[in-house]
Amino acid sequence: MAALEDTRVESTDRPVLELEDIGKSYGNVNALRGVNISVRQGEVTCVLGDNGAGKSTLIKIIAGLHEYTEGTMKVGGVIRQFNSPRAAQSLGIATVYQDLALAPLMAVWRNFFLGNEVRKGPFLDIETMKRVAGEELTKMGIVIPDLDRPVGSLSGGQRQCIAIARAIYFGAKVVILDEPTAALGVKQSGVVLKYIVAARDAGLGVIFITHNPHHAYLVGNHFVILKLGRVALDAHRDELTLEQLTGEMAGGQELDELSHELSAADPGKVAPAHEVAHGGVPAPGLGDDERDGAEPGDDAPRRTE
Amino acid sequence: MATVTATPADDRVGTRSTLSTVLARPEVGALIGAIAVATLFLAVAPAFRSVGNIGTILYGSSTIGIMAVAVAMLMIGGEFDLSAGVAVTTSGLAAAHTAWWFGLNVWAGVFIALLISLAIGAFNGFLLHKTGLPSFLVTLGTFFVLQGVNLAMTRLITGGVSSNSLRDLDGFDSAKAVFAADFSLGPVNVKIPVVYWVVFTVIAAVLLLRSRYGNWIFAVGGDSAAARAVGVPVVATKIALFMGVGLAAWLLGMHLLFQFNNLQSGQGIGNEFIYIIAAVIGGCLLTGGYGSVVGASVGALIFGMTQLGITYAGWNPDWFRTFLGVMLIASVLVNMFVKRKAEG
Ligand SMILES: Nc1ncnc2c1ncn2[C@@H]1O[C@H](COP(=O)(O)OP(=O)(O)OP(=O)(O)O)[C@@H](O)[C@H]1O
Numbered sequence: 283m284a285a286l287e288d289t290r291v292e293s294t295d296r297p298v299l300e301l302e303d304i305g306k307s308y309g310n311v312n313a314l315r316g317v318n319i320s321v322r323q324g325e326v327t328c329v330l331g332d333n334g335a336g337k338s339t340l341i342k343i344i345a346g347l348h349e350y351t352e353g354t355m356k357v358g359g360v361i362r363q364f365n366s367p368r369a370a371q372s373l374g375i376a377t378v379y380q381d382l383a384l385a386p387l388m389a390v391w392r393n394f395f396l397g398n399e400v401r402k403g404p405f406l407d408i409e410t411m412k413r414v415a416g417e418e419l420t421k422m423g424i425v426i427p428d429l430d431r432p433v434g435s436l437s438g439g440q441r442q443c444i445a446i447a448r449a450i451y452f453g454a455k456v457v458i459l460d461e462p463t464a465a466l467g468v469k470q471s472g473v474v475l476k477y478i479v480a481a482r483d484a485g486l487g488v489i490f491i492t493h494n495p496h497h498a499y500l501v502g503n504h505f506v507i508l509k510l511g512r513v514a515l516d517a518h519r520d521e522l523t524l525e526q527l528t529g530e531m532a533g534g535q536e537l538d539e540l541s542h543e544l545s546a547a548d549p550g551k552v553a554p555a556h557e558v559a560h561g562g563v564p565a566p567g568l569g570d571d572e573r574d575g576a577e578p579g580d581d582a583p584r585r586t587e
Numbered sequence: 588m589a590t591v592t593a594t595p596a597d598d599r600v601g602t603r604s605t606l607s608t609v610l611a612r613p614e615v616g617a618l619i620g621a622i623a624v625a626t627l628f629l630a631v632a633p634a635f636r637s638v639g640n641i642g643t644i645l646y647g648s649s650t651i652g653i654m655a656v657a658v659a660m661l662m663i664g665g666e667f668d669l670s671a672g673v674a675v676t677t678s679g680l681a682a683a684h685t686a687w688w689f690g691l692n693v694w695a696g697v698f699i700a701l702l703i704s705l706a707i708g709a710f711n712g713f714l715l716h717k718t719g720l721p722s723f724l725v726t727l728g729t730f731f732v733l734q735g736v737n738l739a740m741t742r743l744i745t746g747g748v749s750s751n752s753l754r755d756l757d758g759f760d761s762a763k764a765v766f767a768a769d770f771s772l773g774p775v776n777v778k779i780p781v782v783y784w785v786v787f788t789v790i791a792a793v794l795l796l797r798s799r800y801g802n803w804i805f806a807v808g809g810d811s812a813a814a815r816a817v818g819v820p821v822v823a824t825k826i827a828l829f830m831g832v833g834l835a836a837w838l839l840g841m842h843l844l845f846q847f848n849n850l851q852s853g854q855g856i857g858n859e860f861i862y863i864i865a866a867v868i869g870g871c872l873l874t875g876g877y878g879s880v881v882g883a884s885v886g887a888l889i890f891g892m893t894q895l896g897i898t899y900a901g902w903n904p905d906w907f908r909t910f911l912g913v914m915l916i917a918s919v920l921v922n923m924f925v926k927r928k929a930e931g
């Protein structure tokens with residue numbers, strides 16, 4: 283992977299990617315407001331936040347899928363506004379989207395090289411593409427015996443690995459991963475985390491977006507928590523313990539409340555079997571006093587994941 | 588890179604047998620259908636067995652196949668073109684009217700028609716992109732617009748419903764030689780569109796399966812958001828596909844014009860569905876992202892065989908469309924069945 287080695291030379295103290303007061307509104311929804319983030323090469327920057335906090339919006343701006351509506355974004359010190367993902371890619375920013383961006387009916391190797399096809403003269407160099415795709419996937423611990431299979435017939439974890447392997451293979455400076463471990467089992471999550479470390483060691487800037495503070499703390503150098511479109515916390519690893527990170531994620535006090543509420547749930551109990559009429563299960567945790575105070579988007583304590 | 592321990596191969600995944608790999612090809616359903624139709628008419632229609640009629644069958648197929656190939660490419664790219672049928676007539680009329688009205692060399696008319704056909708395709712693609720409407724609606728609009736233009740312009744220029752003969756204009760003979768020639772291949776009389784059809788199919792198949800652009804076509808049809816996210820120029824790809832339909836419409840329009848020396852302004856309506864049906868018989872999914880141009884050509888061949896087979900068998904030709912409807916549904920079912928068998 284010569285492409286990765288080259289970037290080491292460029293790695294300096296200056297952040298490769300700087301967001302200053304970035305804002306993005308979808309019509310009247312302000313999905314992001316006043317966000318400041320710096321991403322350095324050779325570091326893993328974790329972006330955490332609840333559902334709808336604006337994580338995906340943030341990375342879509344960096345990846346060139348959306349244009350920001352406020353502030354400035356600098357790549358390598360130069361102000362940029364990407365109008366297409368191609369523009370971001372050409373500056374060495376590769377992205378693994380939450381929805382993976384794979385075409386389900388296309389073969390694995392075609393998906394792997396989509397947008398970056400290898401050619402021999404005017405024609406596709408199918409042999410090389412199949413070989414490289416196979417090698418890169420094997421490196422991730424995924425063995426797909428038949429690279430001609432349509433991606434849609436693979437498991438979620440295998441698809442994730444294809445998308446990650448592709449981003450790392452084609453990403454020269456910055457790799458963005460949007461919730462790569464969300465749908466994965468323990469072992470596959472471990473593989474993805476190892477890959478994040480490997481990309482960091484190779485000198486890439488990694489932006490790792492996740493719900494999971496444990497995963498973030500395993501690999502992160504730098505943590506940014508988004509809440510309702512704003513940066514709620516921006517801290518280096520030295521300034522933070524896992525407990526603090528988890529606490530900040532859940533909103534500290536809210537987590538205490540949650541553990542208090544759940545202490546009555548009696549995890550060991552087995553309820554007698556029953557048939558329940560439609561609507562016969564009451565909404566959990568909605569006591570009369572809480573019902574007024576519940577804010578949309580602030581429902582962390584009741585999440586069941 | 589850090590060493591990531593490779594897991595042993597997943598032993599649940601057996602290698603697929605060659606047979607199921609072959610069966611998984613999108614054009615298999617069409618091939619089975621073509622063999623069935625050929626067998627049927629070979630059995631019931633004695634004239635179908637005569638070698639000399641091969642040329643007639645291929646000619647009928649080629650006038651559908653040239654368009655079906657372009658329409659199949661477009662469908663693989665996830666879009667429809669309902670204006671494809673009348674666009675053929677528009678192209679022919681454009682050449683006839685401009686050459687006749689201005690007294691130009693026929694080739695100037697041919698060239699202007701090419702520009703107009705490509706522009707119609709580009710316009711369809713552009714409108715699709717700008718409005719964000721489904722191509723079904725956008726091209727339905729174009730279909731009616733062109734239909735009206737064909738009738739009105741012909742009435743305006745000739746006062747009737749058919750274009751004037753170009754026979755006396757310069758360049759007519761050479762244009763006829765290019766677009767409407769025929770030659771003998773042993774006992775078979777081959778009309779030139781058959782050659783164009785085959786060449787068109789081969790070029791399209793190579794483009795689709797062996798070029799970067801083909802990869803993009805499958806991707807924009809399969810999931811255009813995903814394609815855009817990895818840097819595929821989605822809009823340009825789709826516009827080019829619509830222009831491909833324009834190119835095919837021009838080629839067929841020129842053939843019809845020089846074969847019959849004039850065109851009827853109301854011609855071509857309804858053919859758009861025949862092209863789409865040929866593409867679907869050939870394995871194209873209505874939802875895009877999957878299909879084959881070779882399949883679409885085989886679909887066109889099924890049309891050609893059926894059209895003549897019914898006549899040769901002495902059946903009432905009124906049944907032609909009914910037969911096609913049955914073919915369409917049967918082939919879609921076969922395609923589905925074969926695909927499931929191959930994947931399961
Ligand atoms: N295209 C859109 N149009 C309007 N609003 C949008 C659009 N995309 C996102 N939003 C809104 O912006 C906010 C942030 O969404 P975003 O997808 O960035 O959240 P997220 O942090 O990635 O959530 P998750 O963890 O569920 O992926 C949400 O309130 C969402 O409803």
Ligand SMILES: [Mg+2]
Pocket residue numbers: 337338339380460
């Ligand atoms: Mg998201």
